[in-house]
Amino acid sequence: MSTLSTLTDAELVHRCRSGDPDAWSELVERFSRYVYAVCIRGFRLPEADAEDVFQEVFARAYTHLDSLRDDAALRPWIAQLTRRLCIDSVARGRREQPAAEPIPEEVARDLDEIEEAFAVREALATLSEPCREVLDRFFARDQSYRTISADLDLPAGTVASRIARCLGKLRAELEGPGLEGRSEPSSESGG
């Protein structure tokens, strides 16, 4: 995990304001999946519109970072910005193609689910690198056991067992330290 990836949102905002380009890259990296999911899964924007919104979200975030009153509120700020731009995009699309309008209840449900997914993603970030990598490859990148096994030079059975073990750790992380504790046993560190 790079140093920047361990910064809190407030620390990251502070570094971005001081003109650190690496901090900006980390900010984009940290929120890119979220913004993408809100555009594509939440509001069901067509790819081209989603790309426009995606770029506009980060352009506005970059331009208006100084106006953020509470640095720790970066995520709600980006969330609000993304939703507002998606709504504008849907409104433009509605004028051009009325049938393409998403159903608001479905959008609301999917947006709630994206928030839940973000919490899971934050918990994932606290796990060891082998856990983060195997879970991301398998669930978010849809890679097969075979691909993961080849890329990481691990037997397929080890990949499967690591996924199961890391999911257990993720669950424990989300449910609090009462179940398995927050620290990872050394036997788990390499998978």
Place this chain on the structure above:
Amino acid sequence: MNRALDEERLGALLHILRPAPTGWVQAAQELPGLRGSLDEIVSRAEADLEFRAALIADLEKALGQAGYEPGERLLEELRRRLTER
């Protein structure tokens, strides 16, 4: 978390936050550099009428001659900024 965190559900939630296309992420990460070049070019165009005329006549060529990499995003933003003024 409202629902029970069974592992199937966790997998489904991990699946929701898929990576954004690499090109989108890179473009957003390059924003500070892009903004820096933009501000510099626009300031120069305001101070140097000859440079401004060259930009309006042939944006890509004028930028190349001035030593800038005329990427698509820079061209698009500059066209917008120059016509706004």
